[in-house]
Amino acid sequence: MNKSTQPIMASQLKSLQQLIQTAKFDQAIKQAEQLQQQTTDTEQQVELWYLIAVAQRYEKSFSQAFISIQELLKLNSSHSRAYQEQGYINLALKQSTAAKTSFEQAIQLNPSLVASWQELIQLYREAKQMDEVQKTANHLAKLKQLPPALLAVTELMHEGKLLKAEQICRQFLQNNKRHIEGMCLLAEIGIELKIYDDAEFLLASALELAPTHIYARSQYLNLLIRIGKYKAAEQQVETLLHEQPENLSFKVAKANVLTGLGEISQATTLFEQAIAQSELQNSPVAGFHLQLGHAFKAKGDITKAIAAYQQAYKLEPSYGDAFWSLANTKTYRFSDEEITQMQDQQDLEGLALTDKIQLHFATGKAYEDRQEYSQAFRSYQQGNDLQHAHNGFDINKIEQQVAEQVKYCTPELFKNRGDLGLNAPDPIFIVGLPRAGSTLLEQILASHSQVDGTMELHNILGLAARLRGRSNQSNNPESQYPKNLNEIKPEYFQRFGQQFIDETQVYREQAPLFIDKMPNNFLHIGLIRLILPNAKIIDARRSPMACCFSGFKQLFAEGQDFSYNLEDIGRYYQAYLKLMAHWDEVLPEYVLTVNHEDVVDDLETQVRRMLDFCGLEFEQSCLDFHKTKRNIKTPSSEQVRQPIYKSATEQWRHFEQHLAPLKKVLNID
Template identity: 45%
Template sequence: MTTQDFQQQINAIKRAVQGSQLSQATAMVEQLKARSLVAAQRVEVLYLAAVINRLSGSHAAAISELNELLALRPDHGRAFQELAYNHQATGDAQQAASAFYRATHYNPALLASWKQLLAIYRQHNDAAAEQLASQQIDYLQGLPPPVLGAYDLMYEKQLGAAEQVCRQFLQQNKHHPEAMLLLAELGIQHKVYHDAEFLLESCVELYPDNLRAVISYLSLLAKLGKHQKVVTISDKQLSRFTDNLQIMMARANALLGLNQTAQAVDMFNALLASDADRPAVWLALGHAYKTTGDTDKATHAYLQAAHYHPQFGDAYWSLANMKSYRFDDQSLAEMVTIAQQPSISIEDNIHLCFALGKGFEDSQDYEKSFAYYSKGNHLKLHSVQYDIRRAEQAIEAQMKACQPELFSAKSGGFPAPDPIFIVGMPRAGSTLLEQILASHSDIDGTMELHNILSLASSVSGQKKPYPFCLADLSTEQCYQLGKQYIEQTRYYRGTGSFFIDKMPNNFMHIGFIKRILPNAKIIDARRDPIDCCFSNFKQLFGEGQEFSYGLDEVARYYKAYIKLMDHWESVLSGEVLRVQHEDVLDDLEGQVKRMLDYLGVPFEPGCLNFHQTERLIKTPSAEQVRQPINRQGQGRWQPYQAQLAPLLKHFDNA
């Protein structure tokens, strides 16, 4: 069924409902259900079916439809609102209250649900919750109806429709702050970071008293790795918004991003000294200690976060993600109980599932382990609404746009030899390679920098989108873009002549990198496909890497990555050094010398003793690379072989 045909039938059902022709609407819904529908279409049909059943008084049937819908889209705010109405109609006040709460959690623009919650809070004399609900109602009622409608569309994942409504409103109401904030948020969700940053910067300048604009701007700058800018703006804004916790946290996290860890730790501890009941601050403090290798203090901080917020899934996942930490049987049992609580949010449940997956893996209960890994991935994949075809299409676009003539006929770029890019799949050994190279006296390790992604976003033109616009970049543009990269990344460097940018996803942008930084070195960190893919499947990433939350998706992404790397080898022969993780395990000294020869720096024995190098490490592999070379990560998928058919089928000949 084409998208147009489907939409026509959906519109016909809506007209029938509006005309109170419920029998006709039911018949049309049943016809649609019998068709072959993609998940998003099925969600829309189930929602309409639930509405029709509720209006017909068939509340049990409506609840059944909604439960099926929520299995497909567990963060569907309007579905929870419908569920609440049905529980209300059947006299189940407790279930109704829970559903209204979840509705507002996943779609904060649902004014009707907030009003229902306000009445519930007043009935229970919950003054703090009543104040929160009243503030949100006042805020939503103060929004122009088109903006409120656009927010509703955004929270229900209808991003295109939300953007269209928002842009139409801004054409008539230029510089409206709430519409600017919404359009910026839509830009962030579309990963058009350059446009979003410009919008938020403008909004803060135009409306300096708008705290929401300030917080959104700082959040985006942090996402883009512009930590120095966050510190500068935070210092300025704290004079206006004195002692604001969100701004102070933004500043402390930025200091952490700039490797000023001692100052960040001091800020976190000061915040906790004034109020220990701040789980998010304990979590951030734990992350700070983890980057320095102080696992005892990190463990204590994460446990405190869980103590003050027992449903705080990220606290448990952070413990599990330290790799060396082991949950005892009592802790696992308590976590299972928490994960089953009806009030737990999807986000916390996802974190708990990954933590339980790791916990049961450590206790060698592989059946339970995989069940929790699988559940966590299922929830995450449906929450992010990821479509692997978009990544595959983006890679095809890179191959089509970046042909040999792009590099042979073009000149320019900033000639600095400083950058060393380590690219590839996550969980492929890039942190190990970075730790080895950063143990050299002339090479600085930094972190996974967002600067290439940000610069690439900034060049996408109106006539030609990225990467097809690369052919139109002038010599001067390439020079200035390369210079910008060097200047922007100076904050993260030490005194070495060279520095490492280990953002793995930069493999997508090698063509762009070689246009703006022709002398940059690029290392492709490669690992056994099944070890690599399964390691991704078990890892809950802080952001991005959405491909990792499905066995089929991660396998297809890996194969697309290999295809693109083969393309770079064909058009940029010899420019990229491939380093196989298993070869490093087999012959550390030989591979170290091979990398240093490629980089043009002399051999230093310190690179072989990389685990003794003291530096801040902010990736999941932080603990592993502080140990001598070992094979603990090899073959970790084998106890799960029976459950990994969707992955293994992609690599039958590997």
């Protein structure tokens, strides 16, 4: 259905709702069935099935109502109100156990469904589950304390209608500027939309207004961990633990913070204490074992990491993250039993989308390791298709960002404003595409006595987001940044540079130089040049097919949404080449390109090139990089702890018959 007919359908849906409210059930059903013939839009079909089922239930046509709900769930298996309606149908049929299951599924998908919670109180009371009665009553009381507008916001959020939820929440806050729950909800929407700077500002403001608000502070803590601001997160978690010293989730959060700060031994001790405490309470948590595994993996203790991941899936057989974490060690090999378990679990009804995606990617890796490449590609494709449909990525926006960088980051900009930044030589930025060999280059350079390795730091991306702003974006497709690099006050460049040095100090040790290996920073090399003119930038480049396919079969934690579609990843690679060519033109010799294939073929020559570029003396430790002991938190962590190998450079050829869309975009015969 085209966009011009959508408002018509919206008004017809409203008309159907009015027919049901006025008890004209038969008329509502007939009109809905007619509308079903006029649209192929899945979302509208779902809404029509829902209204048909409601009308049929009110009409006491319970069997037909149940069939309608099943048709709806075939189109959208995570539709919370469908399960709520199923609960009402089961209640009408006096099937209390089935009704309870349906309402429980509804609130699991959407915890803000007041009606489901209300029905569950009575069902739990009838089943003499008094503990559940109390928990349900407590949750219901919290929901009823919310203003109606915010309750609507929570429902929309759980239904995935984030932009509508954001609109209502902002309207509410315009009239209730100091409403803490409203600020927390808007921040949560911002986090879901990956507008982290807005969310961070909202939560910091909420805590200024209400310093004792535990939920706001815990939400702020989780955001700081997510964006890698571990020192700030440490302050927040200490405050929370002072208030609630026995809170297990806060203890685990502190362990995650310590992992981020490189204090792995302390972190693993805390994880183990949390695991022991949860077991004493007879409620072991699979996620605690998973996070313990991540800490061991960062440290390089892969045997203990594997044991922790395996324990996680033993506790929770459909825990996709546990299986994907095993696959993501890159060295683990799945047993026949594990492959069978993954395949059985990924077909479970009601399985969370995240688990399903992770299980598909892990299964793909399992089959690839067995050289069953067609089966491996099918699994990778299934995982990518689900993730691509979920994240709503639009490659056109990246291509527009690249076009704007080319348009505004001109030779004149750097001639007029290129001497205003901070002259600190400390940072070495490694940029490029993920899976292009950046972790290997980082490990080589971090093996030098004068260089600290850190992690993928979010600071430059955060600064770019603040400069981009959000005002007038609906009216003007072009954002404020990078155009405003020509307009902002000259003193800001040095201030931004100093801010970067100050904020990243926590990740460093004693070396004079340090590495930021956030690959996406290639989009912001102009900004880096203006705020840190003496920084060094190394472009980690890999041949297009090898790089793109390696990205396609990798499930990233976040931030690489372009990688889940072969055409998108090819266009992203082309946009990257275009922008890097532009930087070479307007900033000659500012960026050193290092090809992964050259590193594999002649390690010493490329190591000396990089060290010369960074103004560093040659050290043998850089050639013996695999012996360097340091914490590494990227997917390649185990690979760079081994001597260099060539086997990965041509792996994509095993899948070549499936990669026609990628080859077409990359103009490869």
